[in-house]
Amino acid sequence: MIGRVMKSTGSWYEVIGEDQKKYACRTRGKLRLEDFKESNPIAVGDRVVFELDKNEGIIAEILPRDNHMLRQSVKRTGHASVLAANIDQVLIMATIKQPRTSMGFIDRVLVSAESFRIPQVILFNKKDLLNEKEVDALEHVLTLYQSIGVLTESISAQQDESIEMVEKILQGKVTLIAGHSGVGKSTLLNRLSPDFKQSTGAISDFSEKGTHTTTFAEMLKVNTSTFIIDTPGIKEWGLVNMDQQEISDYFPEMRSLRLECKFGSRCLHINEPKCAIKEAVESGVDRSKSL
Numbered sequence: 001m002i003g004r005v006m007k008s009t010g011s012w013y014e015v016i017g018e019d020q021k022k023y024a025c026r027t028r029g030k031l032r033l034e035d036f037k038e039s040n041p042i043a044v045g046d047r048v049v050f051e052l053d054k055n056e057g058i059i060a061e062i063l064p065r066d067n068h069m070l071r072q073s074v075k076r077t078g079h080a081s082v083l084a085a086n087i088d089q090v091l092i093m094a095t096i097k098q099p100r101t102s103m104g105f106i107d108r109v110l111v112s113a114e115s116f117r118i119p120q121v122i123l124f125n126k127k128d129l130l131n132e133k134e135v136d137a138l139e140h141v142l143t144l145y146q147s148i149g150v151l152t153e154s155i156s157a158q159q160d161e162s163i164e165m166v167e168k169i170l171q172g173k174v175t176l177i178a179g180h181s182g183v184g185k186s187t188l189l190n191r192l193s194p195d196f197k198q199s200t201g202a203i204s205d206f207s208e209k210g211t212h213t214t215t216f217a218e219m220l221k222v223n224t225s226t227f228i229i230d231t232p233g234i235k236e237w238g239l240v241n242m243d244q245q246e247i248s249d250y251f252p253e254m255r256s257l258r259l260e261c262k263f264g265s266r267c268l269h270i271n272e273p274k275c276a277i278k279e280a281v282e283s284g285v286d287r288s289k290s291l
């Protein structure tokens, strides 16, 4: 039978079969995977072929991936693990406060997703907490990310209108949700189905940060065509396997300009002469209109 990996603990896997039933599966021996460098051979979202042996499934084969998202390994620097495979979009959950998400973090996830050609959505959660000044800051970043063509909205996981909007964004897709600990990833998911019972944790009064409540990635089924992957809060998002020269390719607003630089595709847009991107930044040209 063919199935999709919903959860992985490293030794066993929860797989949802074509019959929509869940099976606990193991692997037998070593699975052959070509060009496999990452530390976890089977990831959440992988499509697998498995055979039933009594009530347990034995995974015989991993089907080729459409795509995957890598995450830098916490244990060994320079090593990456696959956060999830076969995803239709990445949802970056951000917050203006409790905790504050930096734009650097958002940009690194955007660049990383773009490098795997995976569409991105940004949701700023906890809008109910913001004062007037913080609402202005929120409006500013919303406009900024919308102007480069990324679907960006503000929500509150506590408000019904927000949930309806999120349902529309997710419908018919497999969505990976990423963000710092405490931004409200699991809280939002729990609002999407009465069957979801993801643990959620309070924000620390002292640091205004989350407490790393979710500890492994898990895919949840919203309906037969809609899946969402809850992931553990990520402190920093490192770029994996990417050359310096390559990075501007993954900023859509830079991509259209970068060949106009004197050094063309070799330009890092840092302090090279006649850099078209630096010139555009200085003159304030808004290239997003031409995307």
Ligand SMILES: Nc1nc2c(ncn2[C@@H]2O[C@H](COP(=O)(O)OP(=O)(O)OP(=O)(O)O)[C@@H](O)[C@H]2O)c(=O)[nH]1
Pocket (backbone or CB within 6 Å): 125, 126, 127, 128, 129, 155, 156, 157, 158, 179, 180, 181, 182, 183, 184, 185, 186, 187, 188, 199, 200, 201, 202, 203, 210, 211, 212, 213, 214, 215, 231, 232, 233, 234
């Ligand atoms: N005021 C407010 N609080 C929220 C909102 N969404 C989530 N929270 C609270 O934020 C805290 C953290 O939420 P979680 O859902 O556990 O956050 P998480 O992103 O899953 O965190 P990790 O699992 O640690 O990565 C909880 O106390 C939630 O009740 C919101 O829209 N508004």
Ligand SMILES: [Mg+2]
Pocket (backbone or CB within 6 Å): 185, 186, 187, 199, 200, 213, 214, 231, 232, 233
């Ligand atoms: Mg969580």
Ligand SMILES: [Zn+2]
Pocket (backbone or CB within 6 Å): 258, 261, 262, 267, 268, 269, 270, 272, 274, 275, 276, 277, 278
């Ligand atoms: Zn340049």
